[in-house]
Amino acid sequence: MIEKLKVKPTNRYRNNAKAIGIGNTFWDNSEHHGLAGIVADLQRGRLYTQEGHSFVNFSCCSYLDLDSHIQVIEGAITALRKFGVLDHCIPRTRVQIPALLELEASLSELFEAQVVSAISASVATSGILPLIASGHLTDDERPLMIFDKNCHVSMQQVKPICADETEIVTCSHHDLDFIEDQCKLYERVCYICDGSDSLGGYAPVKELTQLQECYGLYIYYDDSHSISAYGKRGVGYVRSHIDCLNDHTIITATLNKAFGASGAAILLGDRSRETLRIIERFAGAISYSQPMNIAAIGACLASADIHRTKELHTLQYKLQSKIALFDSLVPTAQAGSTFPIRLVPAADSEVITLGKLLFEAGYYVSPVFFPIVARGTAGLRVMMRTGQTDDDIRGLAQVIINNRLLSEVAK
Amino acid sequence: MIEKLKVKPTNRYRNNAKAIGIGNTFWDNSEHHGLAGIVADLQRGRLYTQEGHSFVNFSCCSYLDLDSHIQVIEGAITALRKFGVLDHCIPRTRVQIPALLELEASLSELFEAQVVSAISASVATSGILPLIASGHLTDDERPLMIFDKNCHVSMQQVKPICADETEIVTCSHHDLDFIEDQCKLYERVCYICDGSDSLGGYAPVKELTQLQECYGLYIYYDDSHSISAYGKRGVGYVRSHIDCLNDHTIITATLNKAFGASGAAILLGDRSRETLRIIERFAGAISYSQPMNIAAIGACLASADIHRTKELHTLQYKLQSKIALFDSLVPTAQAGSTFPIRLVPAADSEVITLGKLLFEAGYYVSPVFFPIVARGTAGLRVMMRTGQTDDDIRGLAQVIINNRLLSEVAK
Numbered sequence: 168m169i170e171k172l173k174v175k176p177t178n179r180y181r182n183n184a185k186a187i188g189i190g191n192t193f194w195d196n197s198e199h200h201g202l203a204g205i206v207a208d209l210q211r212g213r214l215y216t217q218e219g220h221s222f223v224n225f226s227c228c229s230y231l232d233l234d235s236h237i238q239v240i241e242g243a244i245t246a247l248r249k250f251g252v253l254d255h256c257i258p259r260t261r262v263q264i265p266a267l268l269e270l271e272a273s274l275s276e277l278f279e280a281q282v283v284s285a286i287s288a289s290v291a292t293s294g295i296l297p298l299i300a301s302g303h304l305t306d307d308e309r310p311l312m313i314f315d316k317n318c319h320v321s322m323q324q325v326k327p328i329c330a331d332e333t334e335i336v337t338c339s340h341h342d343l344d345f346i347e348d349q350c351k352l353y354e355r356v357c358y359i360c361d362g363s364d365s366l367g368g369y370a371p372v373k374e375l376t377q378l379q380e381c382y383g384l385y386i387y388y389d390d391s392h393s394i395s396a397y398g399k400r401g402v403g404y405v406r407s408h409i410d411c412l413n414d415h416t417i418i419t420a421t422l423n424k425a426f427g428a429s430g431a432a433i434l435l436g437d438r439s440r441e442t443l444r445i446i447e448r449f450a451g452a453i454s455y456s457q458p459m460n461i462a463a464i465g466a467c468l469a470s471a472d473i474h475r476t477k478e479l480h481t482l483q484y485k486l487q488s489k490i491a492l493f494d495s496l497v498p499t500a501q502a503g504s505t506f507p508i509r510l511v512p513a514a515d516s517e518v519i520t521l522g523k524l525l526f527e528a529g530y531y532v533s534p535v536f537f538p539i540v541a542r543g544t545a546g547l548r549v550m551m552r553t554g555q556t557d558d559d560i561r562g563l564a565q566v567i568i569n570n571r572l573l574s575e576v577a578k
Numbered sequence: 579m580i581e582k583l584k585v586k587p588t589n590r591y592r593n594n595a596k597a598i599g600i601g602n603t604f605w606d607n608s609e610h611h612g613l614a615g616i617v618a619d620l621q622r623g624r625l626y627t628q629e630g631h632s633f634v635n636f637s638c639c640s641y642l643d644l645d646s647h648i649q650v651i652e653g654a655i656t657a658l659r660k661f662g663v664l665d666h667c668i669p670r671t672r673v674q675i676p677a678l679l680e681l682e683a684s685l686s687e688l689f690e691a692q693v694v695s696a697i698s699a700s701v702a703t704s705g706i707l708p709l710i711a712s713g714h715l716t717d718d719e720r721p722l723m724i725f726d727k728n729c730h731v732s733m734q735q736v737k738p739i740c741a742d743e744t745e746i747v748t749c750s751h752h753d754l755d756f757i758e759d760q761c762k763l764y765e766r767v768c769y770i771c772d773g774s775d776s777l778g779g780y781a782p783v784k785e786l787t788q789l790q791e792c793y794g795l796y797i798y799y800d801d802s803h804s805i806s807a808y809g810k811r812g813v814g815y816v817r818s819h820i821d822c823l824n825d826h827t828i829i830t831a832t833l834n835k836a837f838g839a840s841g842a843a844i845l846l847g848d849r850s851r852e853t854l855r856i857i858e859r860f861a862g863a864i865s866y867s868q869p870m871n872i873a874a875i876g877a878c879l880a881s882a883d884i885h886r887t888k889e890l891h892t893l894q895y896k897l898q899s900k901i902a903l904f905d906s907l908v909p910t911a912q913a914g915s916t917f918p919i920r921l922v923p924a925a926d927s928e929v930i931t932l933g934k935l936l937f938e939a940g941y942y943v944s945p946v947f948f949p950i951v952a953r954g955t956a957g958l959r960v961m962m963r964t965g966q967t968d969d970d971i972r973g974l975a976q977v978i979i980n981n982r983l984l985s986e987v988a989k
Contacts (some may be wrong), residue, residue: 171765173743174720176712181742187860194671195857205673209666214673226668228867230777235663243873244655253654253877255620256639256834260605261617262625286698291910293704293735301587301594309585324704324862327738330621331592354582398837419867423667429871443609448605449598451735456639457832460840462654462873466664486783535673575833 170208180326183327184208193231193536194390202522202534209235212554214531222526223559225403225549226533230396230481230507230555233427238469240498244481245426246465252543258456260448267465273471278402279501280412280434283446288391288421288431289321294450295417296325300332303445304417307335311353315360315506316340319389337354343374362390362418364460366540367501369393373410379415387510388418394432395425396486396507401474412436430459476572492557493549510535511567512546521570522547582906591737602862604947613933613945618645623965625942633937634970637944641807641918642893643965644838649880654839657876664831669867671859677875683735684882689813691823691845694857696864697831699802699842700732705861706828706844707736710768711743714856715828716796719743721766727751729771731799732812754785773801773829775950777959778912779917780804783819790826799829805843806836807897807918812885823847839877841870865962895962904960907975921946923957923976932981933958941974 176182197203207214207222212232215221232240246266247253253263267284285291295304302309312335316328338345341360343391350356356510370388378384390403398407405418412418418434420426433446448454459467461554473479492504499509511532513521518534524565525532525547536545549563585592585942588681604731610956618625619634623643626632631662644650657677658664664977666675677704678695685693694811706715713720723746740746749756752771759768789795803813808967809818816829820906831837844857870878884890897918905913910920929945936943936958947956960974 172722172763173765174722176720176743177741177780179742181739183707183708183714183860184745187712187714189855191859194855198855203672206676207673209661209663209675212683213677216598224666224668224673227666234666239664240658240662243658245656247651247873248618251651252620253650253838253874254834254840255635255645257635257637261614261637262618262635262942263619264620264625269618287701287863287866289866289868290698290701296928297592297594301598303594303598309587311585321863321866324708324739327742328592328735330588331590332587332594352583354584369698423665423868427664427908429665443600443603444609448602449594452698452700452732455698455700455732457700457834460874462658462870463664463871533668548714560671561953 169392176551180330182325184308184342194521197534200442200519200523202519204525205531218387222529222531223555224531225555225563226531227550227552228392229423229427230425230486230550231427231472232552233395233473236470238473238475239427239466243462243466244328246461246468252459253460253462254458258454259458260454262270268460270459270464271486272289273468274432277400277474278406278432278434278469279303280406280436281443283433283435283443283453284459285431285433286457287423288393288419290452291419291431291433292321292389293325294453295419295446296359297328298446298450299385299387303356305355306443308355310355310357310385311336311349313338313356313358313457316360317364318360319365322389341371343371343378346384347382350378350384351450356382356387357385357387359387359441362388362403363374363393363506364427365392365508366510366535367504367506368489369404369506372405374411379413383415383519385415386417389420390418391421392508393423393506394420395427396483397477397505399484401425401479406434414438422467426467427470428468429463462475482553486551489537489551489553489555489560492560493551493564496561497567505552509549510542510546511549515543518545518547524570527565528562528566530559530566532563592735592743596694607930608945611930611934611956613930616942619717620683633940633942634941634966636966636974637942638954638963639770639803639835640838640962641836641897641961641963642838643690643840643886643963644806644881646836647881647884648879649884650838653880654873654877657872657879661872664871664873667867669865670869671865677872678869680869681855681875681878684879685843688811688846688885689817689843689881691817691829691847692696693852694844694846694854694864695870696842696844697868697870698834699800699830701863702830702842702844703735703800706830706857707770708739708743709857709861710796710798711740716766716768719766719772722747722764724749724757724760724767724769726769726771729734730776731768733800738910752782754782754789757795758793761789761795761860766796766799767793768796770798773799774804774917776803776917777921777946778917780815780917783816787820790824794826796826797828799827800831801829802832802835803919804917805831806838806885806967807894808916810888812836812894816820817845821864825849833878837878838881840874841878881942893964900962900964900966900971903971904962907972908978918962920960921957922960923955926954926956929956929958934976935981937976939973939977941970941977946947
């Protein structure tokens with residue numbers, strides 16, 4: 168019998184076998200200990216499992232609790248009644264009902280940018296990065312693409328696609344020197360990173376802007392974690408630190424997190440109609456008949472309206488007071504930052520035990536671990552929201568402090 | 579002055595410069611002649627532009643007009659009121675409210691499969707294909723992946739990612755001999771194709787099932803164009819022709835087209851809980867906190883309920899009568915097929931003129947052209963729906979026939 172051929176992977180840009188091999192064990196452990204695969208009803212800000220356990224979610228990215236804001240929900244319903252359709256299925260490049268255009272006009276005004284919508288931030292990224300790679304968004308010259316080592320997996324995942332359209336390289340986290348060196352070497356360079364990291368912290372926007380001024384560096388930011396939660400009218404961290412959005416910067420942000428709805432916004436500088444058409448026609452799934460649905464559009468319009476009122480400022484202020492309270496109780500490396508995420512470090516072997524004790528006490532805090540974070544940097548990712556009470560935060564902090572002591576005693 | 583480096587693309591699996599270079603000219607032409615970039619209000623099945631022109635959409639994939647079905651819209655609204663949130667932003671692998679599980683249970687029962695949801699069919703594909711490539715869905719052995727030359731661009735686009743995890747190859751359209759030859763050569767093979775082509779026509783499911791029986795071939799079908807429109811309870815073409823969905827077959831289908839809502843369903847055979855967890859945790863954007871929103875879930879639940887009643891059969895029957903009427907008036911290569919799409923061929927130079935005449939007469943039919951179809955196979959893609967009246971179809975056919983005559987006279 169002739170032996171059949173087996174294939175060989177190149178694994179130049181990704182390696183499922185490795186990532187899943189390690190990651191899945193940890194997920195299994197998490198689920199085994201009741202810290203993953205939880206199903207619960209949401210009622211007035213608390214979650215209730217079928218087994219009768221109730222808890223506060225400290226791992227939800229709806230930082231301003233706009234997701235359950237009555238105006239946002241009613242906005243979705245109003246749009247459904249007005250348009251009478253969830254999605255009239257045809258690519259928008261051909262025929263579209265005015266809903267998406269209305270939303271994009273509203274978000275463009277709100278964020279002082281030209282906004283193109285997408286069904287999710289990852290769809291935005293998979294659509295935009297290949298167009299950057301082929302030079303269609305970088306003045307008709309293919310750039311060297313520098314991916315930040317820590318950029319979100321939704322960007323990492325597009326690497327092989329970009330690598331077929333241009334050259335790509337990965338740099339250490341926020342390695343400004345490396346980026347500058349490449350700018351000196353290459354005709355065009357584009358840097359890809361998170362504007363706000365999912366583990367807390369911001370990109371060095373000012374320093375990067377200087378590189379743009381010196382060398383014409385292009386930058387693609389995913390600023391999903393700071394939109395709405397940060398800046399005047401919730402424009403987010405990156406947009407707040409750029410006076411005028413130029414055509415060398417693209418910011419993508421989800422509308423699922425603090426914005427409280429569903430979908431994504433791609434913030435562009437003053438781009439030509441021609442370039443906008445290329446995005447609409449050729450940016451991957453953005454060009455298919457799978458746009459944001461009418462309910463999401465209605466919810467986003469309502470949320471955008473809230474962003475224009477004092478209420479947003481009040482919500483942002485409330486969020487900062489929750490963050491400050493947590494910082495006063497639990498010291499972390501992120502203390503003092505406006506960012507709503509804190510990483511309470513824990514040994515790889517302890518992170519699940521700690522998470523379990525917290526959950527039993529009524530607080531869900533997600534354990535994070537490789538491949539979500541690098542090996543040896545595991546911990547509990549605590550996420551603050553305006554909807555959490557001061558008592559919730561004090562209660563959570565108490566359990567953390569008690570167990571840290573226990574953990575130190577055990578050493 | 580030292581000259582800076584320019585990058586070089588490999589363009590092994592894709593070439594934006596080429597695709598956009600050719601495609602964009604045609605889109606520009608389409609838009610220049612008013613056949614793309616149309617904005618119109620939808621009212622009781624007709625579209626109305628701001629300029630006062632009204633037309634019937636013959637290029638919409640909501641084949642059964644379920645998208646504007648009152649129960650579907652009310653389903654979305656009911657779910658929004660019930661859950662009070664559009665999306666409670668946290669990966670479902672950690673904590674989820676029961677909505678998605680309820681939907682997946684309903685769709686699993688309806689389609690006699692294990693269903694995993696995704697926000698869109700392209701997100702489903704970008705999530706699943708890399709897991710196939712790395713052997714995680716093919717019994718722990720990486721398969722040679724054969725992409726059908728004509729498979730939808732959402733699958734083509736994932737080629738470079740799959741090529742980093744395994745070996746890939748492209749075959750001619752439905753080339754059963756080639757597939758069989760590879761099955762003889764390689765230990766594992768997976769074939770990727772449309773179950774129902776976006777230009778009309780079905781995959782040779784029976785012949786492919788035979789190859790599965792002989793060689794253990796794996797198949798990934800995108801059956802977006804036939805779900806709901808075809809088969810008992812709308813299970814679609816592929817599922818209708820497979821007695822029992824085995825673990826060698828995966829069918830993805832959008833819920834945006836005939837299903838009338840928003841989102842996608844991945845139909846799996848009897849997979850282990852472990853495999854389902856791997857999909858939930860590692861299938862790209864399926865694992866991020868960007869799931870189908872509550873409105874989409876509610877609409878899908880309502881549509882699924884309609885699929886269980888006689889109404890679905892009535893709608894399917896009505897669709898077939900519309901198709902038959904068109905076939906009786908305009909001969910095409912697809913005549914006689916149950917598929918709701920007909921391609922009326924036209925020369926590359928004429929396709930826009932014909933489309934324009936039709937639009938002026940009150941019928942929107944999308945012109946198709948490279949890169950959507952191969953060069954020299956341009957035409958008008960006519961899509962039938964239950965909501966079109968017999969008069970609409972007769973009127974459309976009349977314009978086509980008149981212009982075909984004109985076109986032939988001109989030769």
